[in-house]
Amino acid sequence: MIEIENLTFRYPEGEHDVISGLSMRIQRGSLFGLLGPNGSGKTTLISILTGLLPSVYGQVRIDHKSYPQDQYDIQTSIALVPQEYAFYPRLSVVENLFFFGQVQSIPVKKLSARVCEAVTVAGLGSFETVRAENLSGGLKRRLNLAIGLLNQPQLLFLDEPTVGIDPHSRHFILETVRKINNAGTTVVYTSHYMEEVEALCDEIAVLDNGKMLACGTLSQLLVNAGKRGLIVTLMSTPTEQQRQALLVVPGLKIRGHELCMSHCSESDLWDLMELLETEKLSIVCMKYGYGNLEEWFLQTTGRQLRA
Amino acid sequence: MTVFALVKKEWKLLIRDWHALLLLFVMPAAFILVMSLSFQNKYTERRGVEVHYYLINQDNSLASARLIKDLLLLKNFKMRSSHASFSSLAGQVQRGHAQFVVSIPNGFGRFMQSRDPLPVQMVAGPTVEPAIYNLFEQVLRGTLMRVYLNQMLAPLNVARLKAGMGLQLGVHYAAVARLLHGVSLYQVNGKSQRPTSVQQNVPAWLVFAMFFIAIPLSTTWVQERQQGTYLRLRSMGVSAKALLFGKMLPYLGINLLQVVLMILIGVIVVPWFGGEQLMLGHAPLELCAVSVAISLASVSYALLISNLVSTGEQATIITGVGNLLMAAVGGVMVPRFLMPPFMRTLAIFSPMAWGLEGYLDVFLRQDALRPVVTNIFYLLLFSCFCLLFSGWLLGRRRRG
Numbered sequence: 001m002i003e004i005e006n007l008t009f010r011y012p013e014g015e016h017d018v019i020s021g022l023s024m025r026i027q028r029g030s031l032f033g034l035l036g037p038n039g040s041g042k043t044t045l046i047s048i049l050t051g052l053l054p055s056v057y058g059q060v061r062i063d064h065k066s067y068p069q070d071q072y073d074i075q076t077s078i079a080l081v082p083q084e085y086a087f088y089p090r091l092s093v094v095e096n097l098f099f100f101g102q103v104q105s106i107p108v109k110k111l112s113a114r115v116c117e118a119v120t121v122a123g124l125g126s127f128e129t130v131r132a133e134n135l136s137g138g139l140k141r142r143l144n145l146a147i148g149l150l151n152q153p154q155l156l157f158l159d160e161p162t163v164g165i166d167p168h169s170r171h172f173i174l175e176t177v178r179k180i181n182n183a184g185t186t187v188v189y190t191s192h193y194m195e196e197v198e199a200l201c202d203e204i205a206v207l208d209n210g211k212m213l214a215c216g217t218l219s220q221l222l223v224n225a226g227k228r229g230l231i232v233t234l235m236s237t238p239t240e241q242q243r244q245a246l247l248v249v250p251g252l253k254i255r256g257h258e259l260c261m262s263h264c265s266e267s268d269l270w271d272l273m274e275l276l277e278t279e280k281l282s283i284v285c286m287k288y289g290y291g292n293l294e295e296w297f298l299q300t301t302g303r304q305l306r307a
Numbered sequence: 308m309t310v311f312a313l314v315k316k317e318w319k320l321l322i323r324d325w326h327a328l329l330l331l332f333v334m335p336a337a338f339i340l341v342m343s344l345s346f347q348n349k350y351t352e353r354r355g356v357e358v359h360y361y362l363i364n365q366d367n368s369l370a371s372a373r374l375i376k377d378l379l380l381l382k383n384f385k386m387r388s389s390h391a392s393f394s395s396l397a398g399q400v401q402r403g404h405a406q407f408v409v410s411i412p413n414g415f416g417r418f419m420q421s422r423d424p425l426p427v428q429m430v431a432g433p434t435v436e437p438a439i440y441n442l443f444e445q446v447l448r449g450t451l452m453r454v455y456l457n458q459m460l461a462p463l464n465v466a467r468l469k470a471g472m473g474l475q476l477g478v479h480y481a482a483v484a485r486l487l488h489g490v491s492l493y494q495v496n497g498k499s500q501r502p503t504s505v506q507q508n509v510p511a512w513l514v515f516a517m518f519f520i521a522i523p524l525s526t527t528w529v530q531e532r533q534q535g536t537y538l539r540l541r542s543m544g545v546s547a548k549a550l551l552f553g554k555m556l557p558y559l560g561i562n563l564l565q566v567v568l569m570i571l572i573g574v575i576v577v578p579w580f581g582g583e584q585l586m587l588g589h590a591p592l593e594l595c596a597v598s599v600a601i602s603l604a605s606v607s608y609a610l611l612i613s614n615l616v617s618t619g620e621q622a623t624i625i626t627g628v629g630n631l632l633m634a635a636v637g638g639v640m641v642p643r644f645l646m647p648p649f650m651r652t653l654a655i656f657s658p659m660a661w662g663l664e665g666y667l668d669v670f671l672r673q674d675a676l677r678p679v680v681t682n683i684f685y686l687l688l689f690s691c692f693c694l695l696f697s698g699w700l701l702g703r704r705r706r707g
Contacts, residue, residue, distance in 0.1 A: 012703075050542040075544035084535030104543050147539070 001028035001155065001186055002049065007058035009044060009210075018044045019210040022058070026188065026203070028154075031181040033201030034190040035293065041210040042190045043083075046157050049188070050080045062155065076104070079153035083160040085140050086147070089133035093124050093143055096132055101150045114150050121176060122146035138169025145173065155186045162196065174200055194293045206297065213297075222290035229289070230264035232272075233257065235282040242279045249275065264288065357648070358439060359385045360407035361396040368416020370458050374427075377450045378409075384443060393428075400432040401492050401672055403664070407431050407443060419458055419486070426488040427451065433493035433671035436507055436642055444489050451486045493671050503583035509573035510666030511639045514659050516569065517562050517601050518630050521609035524558050525622035528613035547701045551694065555606045562602035588669050593679045597665035600686035604658045607693035614700040633659045661685040 002025065009019040019041045026032045036042050047053040048060060051067050051074060060067060062074050087096045097115045106114055119125055122142040127135060132143060141161060148156060158177065162170045174196060181187045191197055197204060198218055205215040214221050234257040238246060243254055249272050253260045261268065269288065276283065290296075362378070364371055378386055387405060389396055396408045410428040418424050429447055431440050493506075531537045540550065573585025587594065609626065616622045634640055636650065637659030643651055654660045665682035 051544075052538065052541055072544055075542065078542075080539060080542040082535040082538055084533075084538075086535035086539040088536065089534075100539070100543070103540060103545050151543075 002026040003061040005059040033197035033204040036207035040207040078155040079148040081148040118146040138165045230261040231287045232259040233284045359405040363410040365413040366415040370416035429489040431491040513569040514662040518605040521626040524609035525613035526619040566598045600683040601662040603690040604686040607690040610697040611693040
């Protein structure tokens with residue numbers, strides 16, 4: 001649905017490219033996670049995809065349409081939910097929804113129904129007449145999302161939709177996003193919260209310094225990283241003789257009664273299991289696998305995603 | 308150490324915020340300069356005030372020569388001699404190029420001491436403040452009295468005066484009062500009338516109020532940009548043009564409501580409290596055109612400011628101080644002709660001056676259509692410049 005080819009972007013007064021030679025595809029109906037630390041180019045990419053910034057070098061196609069010639073067609077079929085509370089605090093929930101519906105030229109006959117639907121989906125039924133400035137942080141996020149649903153977009157861009165809200169509201173928004181996606185809307189979701197993206201998205205792209213570090217499903221990303229870690233907690237601390245026997249396994253580190261390997265192949269794992277049995281060392285718990293996105297990003301770039 | 312670090316941090320923050328520096332240094336400096344220069348003459352016993360008048364002398368008597376000589380000694384009233392016709396000079400005064408025309412008729416000296424003297428004509432421009440009118444009239448009467456007494460005492464022998472003989476001067480008091488005939492070019496129902504302070508103050512403060520709409524308009528625009536609503540609207544395909552006009556139209560409406568309200572106050576409320584009634588003149592179309600042009604100028608100016616600044620606070624302060632400066636320069640606080648020459652030149656560039664002159668054209672000059680059109684043209688030109696610049700800034704913002 002979204003095709004990006006060799007996209008490069010630099011701000012007029014910028015000294016280097018914010019996006020550099022980026023190519024990717026986002027399939028119709030997917031829930032696509034866009035990850036990256038601050039300054040990685042996520043917001044710029046979303047601005048280009050929503051027509052807020054012009055793509056000078058490279059190609060961007062949404063449903064085979066391009067900016068600027070198909071700008072109207074594209075913008076009527078997409079919606080952007082910005083990170084900020086992008087509505088009018090002194091208008092009520094319903095007044096905000098009607099206003100944004102009207103500026104999108106939604107026919108009057110359909111508008112009331114669309115507003116009702118958006119209010120229901122966002123769970124704002126009890127707050128229709130409340131001024132937006134008097135809503136809690138979580139409800140403001142829901143209103144922000146509801147406005148994005150008015151034109152029944154085929155493609156929805158959510159820029160950090162859960163920033164600064166309580167776990168209950170976050171859970172509600174994540175569930176709502178899942179339902180929207182299940183109903184057929186393609187969702188591009190940016191977030192700093194790795195666990196959200198891991199739990200929600202079926203495809204993920206990681207940006208850093210305007211370049212794509214990786215793109216694929218979560219398991220593909222972690223497998224492609226090729227490093228499976230191992231942490232084994234033993235019942236007792238190994239003796240010196242046992243330590244010497246265990247250290248035959250390459251890369252193994254022993255700290256007290258904990259054994260660690262930053263990269264452990266399957267054969268190494270079997271070797272270690274046999275040695276533990278031979279040395280009669282009992283296991284309390286064991287963690288083996290590809291880790292998570294946070295660890296993967298740290299390993300790949302040497303930096304924290306949320307830094 | 309901590310305090311030092313804090314002070315250092317604050318200093319760095321301050322010197323890197325050019326908006327703050329502008330507000331802290333440039334704005335007050337400009338304000339002090341403009342206000343001091345504008346009010347200078349008001350507070351220095353009118354020293355340096357330059358009220359200009361044309362003089363036409365059709366008399367060749369000693370009395371008229373003496374009158375001219377005395378008039379030339381006046382410091383604050385600058386004479387411009389001219390050979391142009393009376394009607395032509397009256398036209399100049401009507402357009403505000405000078406404040407008065409003084410005409411000494413042929414035979415003035417000869418009939419001065421008669422029961423039926425030929426009066427000196429004093430014609431005031433329609434926008435001359437009542438206080439200035441009265442001041443100049445009194446100065447002229449005083450000068451005429453001196454000339455009259457000189458004329459009367461000259462033939463008397465000093466020795467006879469000393470002996471106390473023959474002091475029957477035969478002053479015709481009623482005739483002396485008729486030595487000067489003053490009229491204003493301001494007319495109500497075809498009759499010359501002196502304009503009241505209401506005629507001057509209502510349009511002045513109305514223009515001032517109309518430009519103050521810049522504060523709410525610019526702050527809401529900046530807020531929309533900061534809150535992300537602007538971004539959202541752009542992503543919905545709302546064009547920059549639609550955004551600009553969507554902002555302009557309601558505020559134009561508010562401006563026009565201000566006009567109606569302020570005029571009603573001048574026409575109805577001020578007389579309730581014993582003041583003079585505001586006379587609207589006979590040019591409703593021109594009045595509407597000037598009002599719309601001022602409104603367009605003020606709204607466009609607000610849009611320009613809001614696209615230049617980054618925060619609501621900056622918008623509030625810059626538009627507020629900018630309005631005060633424009634008002635001071637534009638003759639809202641002090642009539643332009645009372646300002647020093649440099650300030651009068653500067654006033655040519657104040658949109659408030661164009662607006663105020665436009666209203667004065669309608670309320671006071673009445674039949675001077677050309678100046679109204681000129682002032683409307685300037686206001687529309689200013690509005691176009693502000694809108695184009697705002698559009699360019701919006702486009703630039705969109706490009707990144």
